[in-house]
Amino acid sequence: EDQVTQSPEALRLQEGESSSLNCSYTVSGLRGLFWYRQDPGKGPEFLFTLYSAGEEKEKERLKATLTKKESFLHITAPKPEDSATYLCAVQDGAGGTSYGKLTFGQGTILTVHP
Amino acid sequence: EPEVTQTPSHQVTQMGQEVILRCVPISNHLYFYWYRQILGQKVEFLVSFYNNEISEKSEIFDDQFSVERPDGSNFTLKIRSTKLEDSAMYFCASRLGLAGAKNIQYFGAGTRLSVL
Numbered sequence: 001e002d003q004v005t006q007s008p009e010a011l012r013l014q015e016g017e018s019s020s021l022n023c024s025y026t027v028s029g030l031r032g033l034f035w036y037r038q039d040p041g042k043g044p045e046f047l048f049t050l051y052s053a054g055e056e057k058e059k060e061r062l063k064a065t066l067t068k069k070e071s072f073l074h075i076t077a078p079k080p081e082d083s084a085t086y087l088c089a090v091q092d093g094a095g096g097t098s099y100g101k102l103t104f105g106q107g108t109i110l111t112v113h114p
Numbered sequence: 115e116p117e118v119t120q121t122p123s124h125q126v127t128q129m130g131q132e133v134i135l136r137c138v139p140i141s142n143h144l145y146f147y148w149y150r151q152i153l154g155q156k157v158e159f160l161v162s163f164y165n166n167e168i169s170e171k172s173e174i175f176d177d178q179f180s181v182e183r184p185d186g187s188n189f190t191l192k193i194r195s196t197k198l199e200d201s202a203m204y205f206c207a208s209r210l211g212l213a214g215a216k217n218i219q220y221f222g223a224g225t226r227l228s229v230l
Contacts (some may be wrong), residue, residue: 032217043118043205043221044157087157091217099169100145100209102219104157 002027002092006105013078013112021073021108023088031093033071034102035064038085047073047086078112085109116140118222120206126228127196135191135225137206146189147207147219148181150174157205163189196229203227 003026013019025033032051036044048057050066057064061082063074073086089102119138127133139146148160161171163181180192189208193200203224210216 034218036221041224041226043120043223046218046220049218089157099162099164100147100212100217100219101159101162101170101172102147102149102157103159106156 002090002103004088004090004103004105006086006088006108008108009106010109011111013075013110015079015112015114016077018074018076018078020075021086021110023071023073023105024069025071025088025090025105027090027092027103029093030090032091033066034089034091035071035073036087036089038087038107040085044087075110078110080112080114083110083112116220118206118208118220120204120222120225122225123223124226124228126230129198129229130195133193133196133227135193135204135206135227137189137191137222138187139189139206139208140210140220141187143208143210143220145169145209145211145219146181146183147209148191149205149207149221150202151205151224152202160191160204193227196227198229201227201229 005024007022034049035047038044048064053068061076065072085107087107089104121136146163151157161175162169178194182190205224206222207219209219
């Protein structure tokens with residue numbers, strides 16, 4: 001069974017204080033790892049997808065990296081508007097069959113204070 | 115920018131009643147999903163739908179649940195006899211294809227279902 005564990009559960013930063021969020025996963029055959037942002041009462045908003053170990057993606061103050069066991073979401077010089085819950089999800093492609101199901105972690109609640 | 119649309123945003127129902135949650139996926143997408151998120155818990159997969167049939171479902175998706183794509187644009191989730199534990203946020207998602215950027219699932223804003 002696929003498992004995704006995110007840490008820390010909550011992270012409080014001062015504006016400009018860089019940090020990283022962790023996503024550890026166990027999956028039979030990783031087809032893709034996805035990062036989403038979720039604001040309160042809203043649906044997950046896509047940020048990044050990573051497909052192979054060593055891959056990196058960047059967007060504004062965010063950078064996602066992937067190894068064979070975990071992914072990191074690095075936040076550089078965050079601003080208050082970066083406050084949200086960040087979700088990690090894996091897609092299992094073992095056996096060559098992928099109907100696309102995502103297995104999510106519980107998320108990291110990020111709060112950035114001005 | 116195309117988006118997944120869900121209605122209603124909030125549905126209140128009595129235990130034992132039937133509810134239908136509606137979704138309009140992104141127009142050229144081929145794969146459709148329902149997920150749910152109980153307050154304070156993880157987003158959980160319910161069902162995937164492709165080529166007018168269910169392709170995968172979770173243990174949560176029992177006989178009380180059904181999905182339908184009644185026309186070329188709508189995708190619905192029906193809960194036949196709601197229980198208190200069905201109270202959750204239900205998200206619809208869609209994706210275009212299998213690889214690269216086509217493999218990204220886009221989510222709607224969700225329907226909050228409250229069972230009293």
